[in-house]
Amino acid sequence: MVREYFEHGDTEEVIALLKELNLGKQSSGVPRVAVSLALEGKASHRELTSRLLSDLVGKVLSEEHIAEAFDRMLSELPDLILDTPEAPQMLGQFIARAVADHALPLNFLDRYKGRVDCDHARAAVDRAAVLLRIKREIIRLDNVWGVGGGQRPxxxxxxxxxxxxxxxxxxxxxxxxxxxxxxxxxxxxxxxxxxxxxxxxxxxxxxxxxxxxxxxxxxxxxxxxxxxxxxxxxxxxxxxxxxxxxxxxxxxxxxxxxxxxxxxxxxxxxxxxxxxxxxxxxxxxxxxxxxxxxxx
Known part of the structure; x- marks a missing residue:
């Protein structure tokens, strides 16, 4: 389902499919799988995943479902870096974008203050904190994955x-x-x-x-x-x-x-x-x- 979404980019189709599945306690597995696949994919896949997380909240997932998924992924970083060495930085960018998009609770990072023993998880949390501290003219971190338009030669x-x-x-x-x-x-x-x-x-x-x-x-x-x-x-x-x-x-x-x-x-x-x-x-x-x- 996630791989097909990377092809069509239609979040409404994903939402309709998830409603039919009635995931219940397995709900946090959806964002976890999506982010995991996006880490191994292209920048456009990561952008699509961030949009998906934002659109799923309030329809088939809650902010806490997303938080549970990121909690799990932070703990899995020692394994994730084996295939994706830059996973800590990317996961930090996912977290920052999700907070900015109101897909994660605003206090998500506060839960980790002074409680991170894993160096990889600390790198991810620090990256997210830096991005969220920046005062910009835009509220959403829309350019965090570096994809966009541009009409000039x-x-x-x-x-x-x-x-x-x-x-x-x-x-x-x-x-x-x-x-x-x-x-x-x-x-x-x-x-x-x-x-x-x-x-x-x-x-x-x-x-x-x-x-x-x-x-x-x-x-x-x-x-x-x-x-x-x-x-x-x-x-x-x-x-x-x-x-x-x-x-x-x-x-x-x-x-x-x-x-x-x-x-x-x-x-x-x-x-x-x-x-x-x-x-x-x-x-x-x-x-x-x-x-x-x-x-x-």
Missing amino acids: VKHLIKEMNLLLQEFLISGQVCEAERCLRELEVPHFHHELVYEAVVLVLEGSAEGHVLMAVKLLKALWESGLITLDQMNRGFQRVYNELPDLSLDVPLAQSVMEKLVDLCYKEGVITQHLRDQCPGRGRKRFVSEGDGGLIKE
């Missing part, structure tokens, strides 16, 4: 993002960069900003540019403007092109490794994405303390 958008980056390197004003990115209204294309920012650093190779790029990416990640999927896609694009970039920029590989390590330390990227960086096979790193790194 790609070349125009790339030019605008490059101008945004150049201005940021001069001014250092994160708020202005965030404002410009919001005004573009292309959350599905934010991976291009990540890509352009990283390439700009590699081509410049300046120490200051590396630190500025990390500062900007961290701010955009923490504000929720750049989602996990978009951040990953931007870095993966650079990873794929690094051999060609290194032909023109001999220091590109070493600068990339430094940038990736700094981004990981600042919580901008996951360990899984950091470890995928080309060339890391020549170095091995282990975590220490609060996320710092030491060379083995």
Whole structure:
């Protein structure tokens, strides 16, 4: 049923089917299955799942049914990360969106304050808390999965993002960069900003540019403007092109490794994405303390 919903996107059809099933005590299993499948799927599947959770509440499910499902999934994170390494961050985004959409009780996160022993669950709860703390002009976290429209030509958008980056390197004003990115209204294309920012650093190779790029990416990640999927896609694009970039920029590989390590330390990227960086096979790193790194 959930997989079919990912194809047709009709929440009313799902609601009608669930009413016929009369799930009773098994009701929390529906959001749990939907979110589990979405974690393994595409960003569009996660967006559809968030919409489904919102539409189901008050019709066939209650907020507590959704809460029960997320409680279960938080406890299952050690198993979920085996197939989906970024599950904690994604689950945190699901929770934040569900709270904003009134699919979860407003006090859902309060239940976990000081009571989370699992590091993965803590990462998920912290991610949700950060997104919900952000004061935005919009009430709903509609762009949390980075999918949407955008009618302007790609070349125009790339030019605008490059101008945004150049201005940021001069001014250092994160708020202005965030404002410009919001005004573009292309959350599905934010991976291009990540890509352009990283390439700009590699081509410049300046120490200051590396630190500025990390500062900007961290701010955009923490504000929720750049989602996990978009951040990953931007870095993966650079990873794929690094051999060609290194032909023109001999220091590109070493600068990339430094940038990736700094981004990981600042919580901008996951360990899984950091470890995928080309060339890391020549170095091995282990975590220490609060996320710092030491060379083995």
